[in-house]
Amino acid sequence: xxxxxxxxxxxxxxxxxxxxxxxxxxxxxxxxxxxxxxxxxxxxxxxxxxxxxxxxxxxxxxxxxxxxxxxxxxxxxxxxxxxxxxxxxxxxxxxxxxxxxxxxxxxxxxxxxxxxxxxxxxxxxxxxxxxxxxxxxxxxxxxxxxxxxxxxxxxxxxxxxxxxxxxxxxxxxxxxxxxxxxxxxxxxxxxxxxxxxxxxxxxxxxxxxxxxxxxxxxxxxxxxxxxxxxxxxxxxxxxxxxxxxxxxxxxxxxxxxxxxxxxxxxxxxxxxxxxxxxxxxxxxxxxxxxxxxxxxxxx
Amino acid sequence: xxxxxxxxxxxxxxxxxxxxxxxxxxxxxxxxxxxxxxxxxxxxxxxxxxxxxxxxxxxxxxxxxxxxxxxxxxxxxxxxxxxxxxxxxxxxxxxxxxxxxxxxxxxxxxxxxxxxxxxxxxxxxxxxxxxxxxxxxxxxxxxxxxxxxxxxxxxxxxxxxxxxxxxxxxxxxxxxxxxxxxxxxxxxxxxxx
Numbered sequence: 001x002x003x004x005x006x007x008x009x010x011x012x013x014x015x016x017x018x019x020x021x022x023x024x025x026x027x028x029x030x031x032x033x034x035x036x037x038x039x040x041x042x043x044x045x046x047x048x049x050x051x052x053x054x055x056x057x058x059x060x061x062x063x064x065x066x067x068x069x070x071x072x073x074x075x076x077x078x079x080x081x082x083x084x085x086x087x088x089x090x091x092x093x094x095x096x097x098x099x100x101x102x103x104x105x106x107x108x109x110x111x112x113x114x115x116x117x118x119x120x121x122x123x124x125x126x127x128x129x130x131x132x133x134x135x136x137x138x139x140x141x142x143x144x145x146x147x148x149x150x151x152x153x154x155x156x157x158x159x160x161x162x163x164x165x166x167x168x169x170x171x172x173x174x175x176x177x178x179x180x181x182x183x184x185x186x187x188x189x190x191x192x193x194x195x196x197x198x199x200x201x202x203x204x205x206x207x208x209x210x211x212x213x214x215x216x217x218x219x220x221x222x223x224x225x226x227x228x229x230x231x232x233x234x235x236x237x238x239x240x241x242x243x244x245x246x247x248x249x250x251x252x253x254x255x256x257x258x259x260x261x262x263x264x265x266x267x268x269x270x271x272x273x274x275x276x277x278x279x280x281x282x283x284x285x286x287x288x289x290x291x292x293x294x295x296x297x298x299x
Numbered sequence: 300x301x302x303x304x305x306x307x308x309x310x311x312x313x314x315x316x317x318x319x320x321x322x323x324x325x326x327x328x329x330x331x332x333x334x335x336x337x338x339x340x341x342x343x344x345x346x347x348x349x350x351x352x353x354x355x356x357x358x359x360x361x362x363x364x365x366x367x368x369x370x371x372x373x374x375x376x377x378x379x380x381x382x383x384x385x386x387x388x389x390x391x392x393x394x395x396x397x398x399x400x401x402x403x404x405x406x407x408x409x410x411x412x413x414x415x416x417x418x419x420x421x422x423x424x425x426x427x428x429x430x431x432x433x434x435x436x437x438x439x440x441x442x443x444x445x446x447x448x449x450x451x452x453x454x455x456x457x458x459x460x461x462x463x464x465x466x467x468x469x470x471x472x473x474x475x476x477x478x479x480x481x482x483x484x485x486x487x488x489x490x491x492x
Contacts, residue, residue: 055330067465119462121331166465237463256459257407260399263392269323269332272394 050112051123053192055266060199061117062218063166064152064159071161072199079158081203081219088138090224091145096138100203106130108189116248116280118212121263127207128190131183141177141225148180149173149230150206151222167233173217174230174244175208176289184209184285188216210279210286212246243299247290248280252299308369312376315343316383333391340384345457345471347377348450349478356481371427374446378424381417409459416452419445447482450475 062072065079084100108128116122136148152171156162162169179185186207189196196202201218208215214234224230234242241255250260261273279286290298319339322328328335354370357363393400403410423443426432432439454475458468 051330059330063463067463067467121334164465166463253406256409258399258403263331263333265330269328269336269391273392 049124049266050126051266056123056125056191057197057199059123059265061119061213062161062199062201064161064169064171064219065199066161067166075160076198079198079202079219080155081198084203084221086204086220086223088136088223088225090149090226091142092225093140093142098138103135103187103204104189106134106187110193111186113184113186113207113209114280115207115209115213115216116262116276118214118242118246118254118259120257120259120261121265122274122280123265126192127186127188128193128196129186129188129207132185132187132206133181133183135187136180136223139225144227145225146177147226147229148175148177149222149224149226150217150220151224152217153219153221168236171217171233172230172236173206173215174226174232175215177225178289179208179286182286182289184282210247210282212248214242215246245290245295245298247295247299248276249278249295249299250276251278252296304365305368305372309372312347312372315339315380333387336387337384337392340380340387341457342467344377344381344384345453347373347380348446348453349471349474351377351446352450352475352478356478359481375424375427378420381420385414385417409456412452412459413456416449416456419449419452423449447479450479 058073059069060072061069062076065072065075082100085097086100086103087095087097089095108130111127111129112124113127114122114124132148150173152173153159154162154170156169175185186209188201188205188207189203191197191200196205201216201220204220205218206216206220215232229244232242232244234246235244248259253259259276262276263273264271277283319328319336322335323332351370351373354366354373357366389395389400404414405411423445426435426439426442435442454468454471457471458464461468464472
């Protein structure tokens, strides 16, 4: 009987601690966020409850640091993120090499966005960041550019996962140029009002809320504008299972598992799965990008 | 001394259950508790299947008959953990909502093969007693060689549900191949005699 009581008390304590933590952070940010882009999509997160800082920073898919969910948290502690620069090159009039300090000086705002992993789970994360278009506007893009490619740093000394052929390193991701220019496509610089933790993609990552999580490349060193569709990492590893678009779509299953529902991270053991929403709930904002396209073919 | 071996192995085999019980009561199952429980028991099912398969090679290598005494118990634990694994998938993950579950079984090959492996374990568990072994005579050995099929199904199940074969599914695959190779070599060896 004693054990039973204990189990009732513990979750409540943790729950309260989480609430007060979220509140304290929320108030602090309120003053900072002046931009009023309605990024919190009511339809996007069924519960609209933020995940805890702990969940967001200890449960990660970041294969450069290992395939286990806890590996990035353990192994990315001493990852070198300074000095750092990001090259913008390819189909541009003027290639640029931007020091990270210059990019971080672009004003970040809080963007509460939902992450849906291709594995069938989701989190709601209070990111800090700005639209990728702000960064891309620093260069003159040639009209021949059709796609944007993101390249993650190659550093097998520190990224132990890169010593094994799990994927083709360095990690490549990409977007069509109109997707990249969409205001929801975010350059992430932090979360929960703090600088971006290493395991979440420091010093700089992108985040595309209507696509499966693996589209959102981490620790970016190169942004290349291209004519051809980039040969993205997961598509390269298994083209039948991972398409270039990889929009969240409950009607198009992964060949091996269903995408109709998802498990919400941080919920209790008795919480049910929830229905996955088209474009992860951001359909109103992004569906027009794909009008006339067969999303079953262009998965 | 040797009389204590069997109860000791029995108690040790309960370890996976103790871990989860502890983590459940002290809220240490992590951010995705349901997934954690399912994966935990799934992995331990595979470990027990591989342990079951290692008893015969160990007997031959060490030339000690002791090992074979644990085989049945380890096999029954494999069935026990496979059943918890499946029940937690059906009950905790899908909350006994059978429509999507049946859909999964027929559409998703990893669910299909995993479920098949569990079904195949049932007759082995039922006929595991000495009485049944005596009753079935020659057929008992034939029936119980199903464990080879089950072990292959189990490892395929793990490979197919994982995003990449690195590293755990690969490790299980390599160990399974080694254990199965033992069989091929030994049968050739004994047929020569």
